[in-house]
Amino acid sequence: MSVLGVVSARRRWTSRILHGVLMTGLIVALTPLVLVLAYVLARGLPALNLEFFTTDPTGAFFGDQGGIRSAIVGTLEIVGLAMLVSVPIGIALAVYLNEIGRQSRMAVAVRYCIDVMTGVPSIVFGLFIYTVFVVGGMAAGFAAWKGAVALSLLMLPIVTRAGEVSLAMVPDTLREAALALGAPRWKVIGYVVLPSALPGMMTGGLLAIARAAGETAPLLFTVLGAQVTTFALDQQMNALPLQIFNDVRQPSSALVTRAWGGALTLILLILLVTIIARLSARRIRL
């Protein structure tokens, strides 16, 4: 042992043991990921076939249960609509917060509000929409667009936060250079700042989509569910999480099999979006 490495055996062993404890923590944390993915794969894979993706649920509790076409189409429609609402508003808010409002009282209030929204349970967003739009005066009843509004409330803080962070990463020298060339403020934002912040904003949008696609609770009170594939946004609609939630609670093993198949489909969809988002985020940071 070198002179520099004089550490008493007790201290060395304490360090090694706690090293091991921390590693165990990581392994314990990752175990559920492996277990859940393995089980969903094992139980879901046998359920998957062409018919599973191309037929609607029949609504029969036993026997011929049908596939999940309406759930897949519904999820894409509802999340797509939610994206159309939340991404432009989220980016507008981010631009306001970082480029215009900055530390004004108004901007501080909006920032606080957005932070609070991040912590609000998704089920509460569902209740919001339920009390205002479903039992409320105008156009009462369950409808797909109401679910999309609930999901967009959930996505908004994620999009705004990511947008603000990526706008903050655009160097001020770039803005100053553009302003010095005589460009008006809006042109600086539109042609210089936004394009350089775009990749980060896309990452935020993708993460928000991944989060929203798996949400069940807000959809329970807003779109309720359906059997058939529909494109009518003012009607009840099916969605993957709703289909899984309903199938789990049925006594028939055929329906439970469909739940695992639906779970595998949903996980693949969300993991794909998440991994794309994370990898693109990493590329940007370099």
Next chain:
Amino acid sequence: MLIRRALQFVAVAILVVIGYFFVQLIAASLPVFAKMSVVGFVFENNWDVAHAVFGALPLVVGTVITSAIALVIGVPVAVAAALFITELAPVRMRGVLALLLDLLAAIPSVIYGLWGVFILIPTLKPAEEWVAATFHYVPFIGGTVIGPNYFVAGLILAIMIVPIVSAISREVLATVPLAEKEAALALGATRWEMIQLAVLPHARPGIVSASMLGLGRAIGETIAVTLVIGNAAVIGGSLFSQGYTLAAVIANEFGEAGVGTIHASALIAAGLILFVMTLVINGVARAVVLQRTQKHSGSIADRVVA
């Protein structure tokens, strides 16, 4: 100028919409508060839909118990994982390990619930029965073990809060000044002593607020808990008895509650309690973070002056 106005308008509109929703929730809760009084609604131990009595105490207690279990199990694991990734793992592995941990958050709640119902509950039951029989003299342990129970729900919640707690902890740990870590090592500290002396004191407030945000997540989690808590509106005597939470009761009973009935009003009021609980928790977490950043900027200023 026009764009500036438009953006300001969007910002104001968001504030107004949020405020409006909040007011609507309160308005929709009023019927049940009128019948039970606010205190009665929150603290009465009797949730009896058939007799239109809505005392939410069993739901509040269930929410608190399951969230507490989630914190006790989830936070140490999450912080250990974060410490390992930021301080000990080989540099090349760090990104991959962090990505894997983040993927836990990408698995939807309903799938954790599905897994809990069909895998976790049957697998854990023998172990729970053994614990209940062996340690029956410990308070809150023992009695008949019911498959879906507080413990299973808490365990699933722990799994669900690990990614958020460890992600925020990692961010906090990354802000520990390198100079302090190097100073500790230079003085001859072992890796663990460095963590103990330089990293943890600096990161503790951040880790506390990360745990608070995890708690906020656990309190509002709905679908997974609904599937594994047993859905019985009573205060269970042990860790292994079935219960109910505020979020689960809303998801479960909403279909049965007719529009405009007092039952529906009670469920919306349950959502309101949930909302207020998360607001308070987030407020505390934010205050802790704020305190920390102020202290931090103070120390930087000190250094500049020195």
